[in-house]
Amino acid sequence: MDLNLSWWRVLSFVGVILAAVLVNIVVKLWWVPLRTQKFLRNQGIHGPPYKFLYGNTKEILEIKKRAKSSSSMSTPHDIVPLVVPHIDVWVKQYGRVFVYWVGTKARIVVGDPEIMKQILSNKFGHYQKPMISIQLKRLTGDGLVRTNGEKWARQRRLLNPAFHLESLKSMVPVVTASTTKMLEKWGNEIGEGVKEIEVAEELRCLTADVIARTAFGSSFEEGKRVFHILGELAILAGRSFGKIYFPGSRFVPTPSNLRSWKLDMDIKRSLRELIFNRKKNVEMKKRDSYGTDLLGLMMDAYKNELKDKNNFVRLSLEEMIDECKTFFTAGSETTATLLTWTLVVLGMHTDWQDQARKEVLHISKKEIPKFDSLSCLKLVNMILYEVLRLYPPAIVLPRKAYKKMQLGNLIIPAGIELMLKSIMVHHDVKLWGNDVKEFNPLRFSEGISKASTHPTAFISFGFGPRTCIGQNFALIEAKVILIMILQHFSFSISPTYVHAPATIFTLRPLHGAQIMFQKL
Secondary structure: HHHHHHHHHHHHHHHHHHHHHHHHEEEEHHHHHHHHHHHHHHHOOOOOOOOOOOHHHHHHHHHHHHHHHHHHOOOOOOOOOHOOOOHHHHHHOOOOEEEEEEEOEEEEEEEOOOHHHHHHHHOOOOEOOOOOHHHHHHHOOOOOOOOOHHHHHHHHHHHHHHOOOHHHHOOHHHHHHHHHHHHHHHHHHHHHHOOEHHHHHHHHHHHHHHHHHHHHHHHHHHHHHHHHHHHHHHHHHHHHOOOOOOOHHHHOOOOOHHHHOOOOOOOHHHHHHHHHHHHHHHHHOOOOOOOHHHHHHHHHOHHHHHHHHHHHHHHHHHHHHHHHHHHHHHHHHHHHHHHHHHHHHHHHHHHHHHHHHHHHHHHHHOOOOOOOOOOHHHHHHHHHHHHHHHHOOOOOOEEEEEOOEEEEEEEOOOOOOEEHHHHHHOOOHHHHHOOOOOOOOHHHOOOOOOOOOOOOOOOOOOHHHHHHOHHHHHHHHHHHHHHHHHHEEEEEEOOOOOOOEEEEEEEEEEEOEEEEEOOO
């Protein structure tokens, strides 16, 4: 009898545990999402209804499938229905601010520039960068782009000197030297009868070379090796997008995980050696400073901590490694993407290309560009801005409310992700006018602030305190490279080119960018 009673107690205890687990699952997967949905709807934030467990994932896939099968654009630059078709459908149905569900997580899409301004202008860290997948973290680390709060403020303060205009002047000769090699290669290929060049990969290699030389100076070959490793990590991270994540799966020794672990260790080992070698050379007085490249300037910013070996190993070394990874990934990718779309667009609109070349040859003829002459190139600058408007490298700026927040007339629950869709505001007819889908650089003739009806309508580099620290670096590099291409070649879109913008980390041409060049 006592034994039966004991078993009954055990079974009762197990039953209570299972019931508690079941209740917890129902609460998280059903009751909490429905409560959140009702809370948002009461404030006028509508969207496709939440579906148990999957959210709106199936609907998103169906809409994307339909968009891919139709793949028609009213103009070459009407890319929103192709790149984010579900957003395009739902914004027309629910307005500039709406909510949709990825699994059990609510995402509020924000396409209202005034609300964007309030979020991006917040100086108190109430809207933070959300957590990213382990695959992306291996790619970018916890660099300036990803950090929040006091850590972000400290890293921004330490890195600011490396991105002052005076510091960036010295990068122009590096850019011109690397670009000269690429143009000579193109010239030789054209001379041998090559009819077209796939410029997307060519420009990625060029910007990688520039980043390697700018960041690591004489150690640029090692820097290029790091870049190639990051490229492979990017491919592995890309393969994980859209897949269901199972808790703990990143620890399973699958071929993909094993390769990611090895690549991540290789990068850290390479960057540690570079940093320690410079530290050692300065300590042994073989060098007077850490150097004038980005790594040297960064080490100089950390010089007080470099003296404390324990603190350096524990904190500063890892921070510098992450900043190097971020600089490589964000810096090279953003500029390469901008230049790729610029060549594509100018290959479509050869009249604007001719006008830009006329300006370039008038100001600098065929001489190597100098930093002081860059500010004189008004039309080239407007062209780059217009390309950034039509084809923003980052189509969304994600944020997360770390606590319950009042946002205008709205109350945002803690933990809700806010998706600030730059591609939406960049293509909004109410902000840019009836020619919003057309390539018209003259809209920037009086600067960014007067190009549209709202200051937050152009956010290719963010807005407010977290405006991209590398904005000037990217624009200077892009301007110098574009000038040199215009000086030496005329070009047009190849008949083999397929216009298919797609998000692969940044907004890239899905099938490459085939351009036909002619020597001038």
